[in-house]
Amino acid sequence: MTSLLVIIVLVLLAVALWQLTKIFDLTQVGSSSDDSQVASDNDNNIQGYIMFGFLAFIYIFTIYGLLKWGGLALHTPASEHGLLVDNLMNITWVLIFVVQFITQGLLYWFSFKNRGHKDKKALFFADSNKLEAIWSIIPSVVLACLILYGLYAWNNIMFVDKDEDVIEIELYAQQFKWTARYAGQDNVLGKANVRLIEGVNTLGVDMSDPNAQDDIVVSELHIPKGKKVHFKMRSQDVLHSAYMPHFRAQMNCVPGMVTEFAFIPTYTTSEYRELPFMVEKIANINKLRAEKSVELVAKGGTALDPYTFDYLLLCNKICGASHYNMQMKVVVDTPEDYKKWLSEKTTLAQDIKAAAAAKAPAEGAKTTTDSTAKDTVKAVIDTVKAVVAKVAMK
Numbered sequence: 001m002t003s004l005l006v007i008i009v010l011v012l013l014a015v016a017l018w019q020l021t022k023i024f025d026l027t028q029v030g031s032s033s034d035d036s037q038v039a040s041d042n043d044n045n046i047q048g049y050i051m052f053g054f055l056a057f058i059y060i061f062t063i064y065g066l067l068k069w070g071g072l073a074l075h076t077p078a079s080e081h082g083l084l085v086d087n088l089m090n091i092t093w094v095l096i097f098v099v100q101f102i103t104q105g106l107l108y109w110f111s112f113k114n115r116g117h118k119d120k121k122a123l124f125f126a127d128s129n130k131l132e133a134i135w136s137i138i139p140s141v142v143l144a145c146l147i148l149y150g151l152y153a154w155n156n157i158m159f160v161d162k163d164e165d166v167i168e169i170e171l172y173a174q175q176f177k178w179t180a181r182y183a184g185q186d187n188v189l190g191k192a193n194v195r196l197i198e199g200v201n202t203l204g205v206d207m208s209d210p211n212a213q214d215d216i217v218v219s220e221l222h223i224p225k226g227k228k229v230h231f232k233m234r235s236q237d238v239l240h241s242a243y244m245p246h247f248r249a250q251m252n253c254v255p256g257m258v259t260e261f262a263f264i265p266t267y268t269t270s271e272y273r274e275l276p277f278m279v280e281k282i283a284n285i286n287k288l289r290a291e292k293s294v295e296l297v298a299k300g301g302t303a304l305d306p307y308t309f310d311y312l313l314l315c316n317k318i319c320g321a322s323h324y325n326m327q328m329k330v331v332v333d334t335p336e337d338y339k340k341w342l343s344e345k346t347t348l349a350q351d352i353k354a355a356a357a358a359k360a361p362a363e364g365a366k367t368t369t370d371s372t373a374k375d376t377v378k379a380v381i382d383t384v385k386a387v388v389a390k391v392a393m394k
């Protein structure tokens with residue numbers, strides 16, 4: 001409230017000052033100063049040069065930004081279709097860059113060239129068919145080509161042949177974590193329904209479905225290099241978006257429906273860590289961390305852990321308070337390592353059985369406690385009875 005009052009007072013003061021200067025100007029009648037509200041040739045010249053200055057600022061800042069932050073963009077794609085996506089993206093960038101470079105230049109040049117001048121008059125013409133045709137046809141053709149190429153890329157990426165040998169994995173989104181389910185030996189995911197969520201069956205897998213018997217639920221995603229992985233996404237609560245930037249993959253996870261995306265990983269995690277650009281990036285991050293650690297330790301805190309690269313599955317839809325932290329580690333293994341890792345996992349059916357078995361002895365223990373208590377009460381009653389009988393006999 002106080003700050004609001006302060007702001008109001010400041011605004012009123014500014015208005016008062018402005019009014020005072022106006023009154024002061026009005027009292028200067030007859031002085032030689034130019035107080036006309038109409039722009040003079042001099043004003044127009046100044047405005048023209050300032051516009052050129054702004055054009056230079058746009059150009060310099062664009063080039064500076066590219067040089068300074070261009071390296072932060074995602075580098076080598078880690079999936080087969082990633083090259084196609086990057087190609088489409090790069091073509092779009094180059095087009096935007098060239099078009100904006102030319103049109104901004106023309107815009108400011110014409111503003112400068114035709115700036116107001118006492119002796120100049122504007123040329124009036126109602127329309128020019130030739131000009132209209134040029135600025136309609138060129139963008140239409142360019143956009144049509146871009147869209148067609150984009151559609152071709154999209155269809156190529158999204159097409160999964162029914163007979164193709166793919167690995168079926170479900171990605172399950174919920175506030176605020178990811179869970180993955182592997183289809184197991186039969187490579188068919190069992191049915192699932194949110195109403196069946198109970199205990200360790202956190203994904204609501206329908207255990208009466210024969211296909212669900214060998215399904216495996218994990219919290220770290222492993223996929224093999226060089227094999228097509230077909231992801232099926234579900235969401236438990238709100239809209240999420242499965243985003244794997246290094247694989248150039250993103251798909252919304254919508255409650256009540258199954259969405260999908262497939263890709264072939266081309267670098268294992270350790271291969272990707274060894275790429276020259278990544279080695280440099282890791283070294284740079286660790287250098288920054290080391291500097292920060294010195295600062296932290298000086299203040300009595302703990303040093304930061306060194307960074308190492310991992311592929312990530314992120315959520316790319318703002319889905320709530322902890323959205324920023326909704327992520328899962330993705331590990332790309334060699335096919336052999338992947339097989340070994342998967343074979344060490346227990347199936348969901350086994351997990352449910354183990355949970356039930358763990359619960360049963362606990363309940364047994366509860367019954368024992370109950371009976372011990374009953375025995376104690378019985379013993380106390382017996383003792384009291386004996387004492388009463390003894391007293392009666394006396």
Ligand SMILES: [Cu+2]
Binds near residue numbers: 175
């Ligand atoms: Cu989310």
